[in-house]
Each structure stands twice: as C-alpha cells, then as structure tokens.
Amino acid sequence: DSGVTQTPKHLITATGQRVTLRCSPRSGDLSVYWYQQSLDQGLQFLIQYYNGEERAKGNILERFSAQQFPDLHSELNLSSLELGDSALYFCASSVAVDYGYTFGSGTRLTVV
C-alpha cells in the first residue's frame, strides 16, 4: 500500500457519460497530480493541485476537470466520454516535486 488511495479501481461506462475519479493523497502530502496512461504508453500529465489550488496544467481536455478539497482529497471529472478516453488514470501525491511522487494503483476506465 503506497498510501495514495484511488477509487474506483475499475470503471466501465458508455460514451457520452460522465464519471468522477477520486484520490486521497498520502498523509502529509499537499500536492496531488493526475496522469493518464493509455495502453502501452507513457504517463501524460493532466493537472496538479497544491493545497486546494490549481498549480499546473498539462494536456488536459476541456471535457475534463479536477478539484482538490479542503481535506486534500482530489477528484477528476471526465465528461462527454469518448472511446479514446479509455485509459488508466493515476493520481500521485508529494510533499514537493523534488522528493518524488507516490502513485496510487490507478483507476482503469473503459468507455464502451
């Protein structure tokens, strides 16, 4: 157990639908990062939050949004889902970027 908790582990949904992925960071970590990993691909940075505020944005689609709550857990919202959104979505947390990230076990999203 890495200390970063992601739910659900698996999600199957239809095109056009909306889903919410949840992440609880490791205790003490203020930064939360979301990454997307498509089949046999690298990790694409989506967005980062630090202590409730958006800190950095990557190649995140407009259909996707995220937030970090006062208790530091974060949610990634994916809407108007397309087949190409099927991927593993990872959350990671850190104290600071130069102390590395701790990843959760991911949510596998399948859009049918």
Add this chain to the structure above:
Amino acid sequence: GESVGLHLPTLSVQEGDNSIINCAYSNSASDYFIWYKQESGKGPQFIIDIRSNMDKRQGQRVTVLLNKTVKHLSLQIAATQPGDSAVYFCAGSYNTDKLIFGTGTRLQVFP
C-alpha cells in the same frame, strides 16, 4: 519543448546479467530525475532519484548515472532477476512543479 524519451522500447536480458536502461532529455534546465518501475496493472513505483548536482547515485542493486553534457541518464540494474521484469520510466523535473515522463522501456528477464 520539454521531453524525456527512452532509446529502446524493449530490453531483453538473461537472469543474472546486468541491465542498462537509457533515457535522454531535452531541457538542460532540468534539475531532478527519477526512475520508476511499473509492473502490470500497478502504479509506478519509485526506484531511485538523482539531482543535477550529482552524476552518480547508487541504491540496492541499482545505479543511476547522469551525464548533463549530453543530457542523458541511465539506470543500471545489477544481477537482474525475474522480479525486475516491468516497464521502467525515467522522469524529469524541469524547474516546474511537475514531472515529465518518458514513454518507458519494457524489461524482460529470461531464465
């Protein structure tokens, strides 16, 4: 733009041999690098890191080498074991508050 890439998509080694996984980066301002190991169906797991003021760092059976002149880093795994089979990612921090990941190298260990 920022990029971190790996030279080979797949590396096959025999059990007991040493493995070397290479990674190139484009931004000379990068100051921190990490190697992650990802097993099938799991999240990436931290292996070892190195800061730009160092050129070598050793862990248990792993060594990371950083060559800032040619913007290259490598991960060396000594006495490779079947449990080392996984995808290995290098990642770099480019003076921003996020890591940029390469596409990964799949390490296959044969008996």
